[in-house]
Amino acid sequence: MVSYPYFPGCALSTKAKALDICAREAMKSLGYDLKEIDDWTCCGAVFPLAEDEHIRLVSPARTIFKASKISDKLVTLCSACFNVLRRSQKVLKENLEKRQRVQNYMEEEAVENYPENLRVIHLIEILKDEIGFENLTQKIKKSLKGLKIAPFYDCLTFRPPKEMEFEDPENPRIYSNFVTALGGEAIDFSYRSECCGAHISVSNPEVSLECSMRILDSARRVGAEALLTSCPLCHYNLDARQKEMVEKRIDFKPMPVFYLTQLLGIALELPENLLGFEKNYVSPLPLLKERGLL
Amino acid sequence: MKIVLNREKLNSFYVQTIKDISLQKIMSCYQCGKCTAGCPVADFMDVVPNEMMRLVMLGEIEKLLSSKAIWLCTSCFQCGTRCPKGIEVHRVFEALRSIALREGKNYTDIEKLSEDVLDEIPQQGIIAGFRKFESLE
Incomplete structure (x- = not known):
């Protein structure tokens, strides 16, 4: 059984439960254990498009740090979470000035090296690229x-x-x-x-x-x-x-x-x-x- | 529409702010209209995306801040994806919304939203919708 950290997000935990439950069970029968990250927080739902809005990157950054302790992949399924987390990871990986600003808002996580290698993936990418x-x-x-x-x-x-x-x-x-x-x-x-x-x-x-x-x-x-x-x-x-x-x-x-x-x-x-x-x-x-x- | 051009308007605080927070090269837009052609809500807008780009170029920002169009944008990123000049038009829309919100202009009236909608719509929709409601004062 392959185990990956999984970020369900707010909608999948409440109003879109059908998307979440089937995902966990179906992936289990395919040999993948989607392990929900402990104490996750909302991804922010909207990727900050305004260049000066740094605070909205803090929540995705926290999730990225948490996932990186378990694996080099973070599995998402909700399209909004996928969009926010994948884009946040890209910007925090590539824009060092922005990364520093975001880390300034963080506490214990910020002392560690930034997990540049973590890849935020969509569940369908497991089906397409890993299982085929x-x-x-x-x-x-x-x-x-x-x-x-x-x-x-x-x-x-x-x-x-x-x-x-x-x-x-x-x-x-x-x-x-x-x-x-x-x-x-x-x-x-x-x-x-x-x-x-x-x-x-x-x-x-x-x-x-x-x-x-x-x-x-x-x-x-x-x-x-x-x-x-x-x-x-x-x-x-x-x-x-x-x-x-x-x-x-x-x-x-x-x-x-x-x-x-x-x-x-x-x-x-x-x-x-x-x-x-x-x-x-x-x-x-x-x-x-x-x-x-x- | 009659537009008077002057240096102050072209270099106004608003224009500079839009450039700063969108990071887009506004002047490289050559008005091909692909953004508008791909926009799913252009039919309902009072100022369509390519007109918005033109008005930003001309410094006519007040007209945009009072338009309905900036709030109708669904942030689907189609405009920016199809722009042959690589302008992320959606970021210009967001810059205009940000200016309006930071000046205390609201669009979504929370009190008018029905309980049914709030009960059913997923959180991502509520949060994205409420970003049009940033300041109470």
Whole structure:
């Protein structure tokens, strides 16, 4: 069993539990122990874009220090945590002046050498680079054959590409390859990397509703039966807010939105109570039962 | 729109602050409009991203600080990703928001948010949304 420090983050500990529980259980059955970091604090949720905002880097720096005591990798899954921690690590590694300023705000951690070698990774990178999608196909117990899944590429995991150093956001393939590895049919659609409206659901919900509706319409037009995401906020906008979309447009047909780890959980035949479908607003159960996947 | 150019406006405190906290070469923008073409919320903005860049160049910062557009930006980083001149347009948006917030202008009215939204929306959304609500005084 390989053990990695794991940073679940606030959303995965509460409102996006389905993403978290499936991840731990699925990875366990693949031989990986995701060990939650002790006493972690919120990553800050938003990477500080203003050059003079140093204080917002303190919390990610603390997490990076903690993880570095256990391993040279830190596993994240929430797209916001991944974005904040990966970019923070890059800036703290490369910008020594900024690093010093941030360390000035810290206590015991700051006396140690900065863990430059720590790599912040997304859980899908374990599946892709360590296990390998081809091997994953061998390890799954149930193929998602015939399930037409449209992978949605959230902003925060892929952009800005120079800082995230993840995959080309203009032509991302990683989730499509993941769906294919699980035996499903990956459906490319033109809005696959458009923003869902993100946090403006707080201040201008009507605008983000429009953004999310475009994405779901675009996926449906090319024959998708369900969407895939790994971002809790995208999941909220694309799944929970379908309630409003149905009210707004008479011809709107709801579509289930899976978390990345829920699909992995189905393919690995995790018990249904660990898949967290009760948290999905649009229940995927009818679709899965129809296909004999549950 | 009539714009009067003068040296004071072009080198104002606001313009300098935007350059300092965004670290972007504003003057290298050649108005191709790719940022606006990729912006998911441009349809809803009163000043679209390439117009914003132009107004910063011309020193018309007050117009931007009172615009709705700076608050509609979702920070999806599409504009900066596609800019052929390598300008991180999203950082210019953030600089404008930062100036407004540091002057005590708020956008999100916490009291008007429904309990349902706060119960359901993940924390990352609430925190990002509340960064438009920095100062009470």
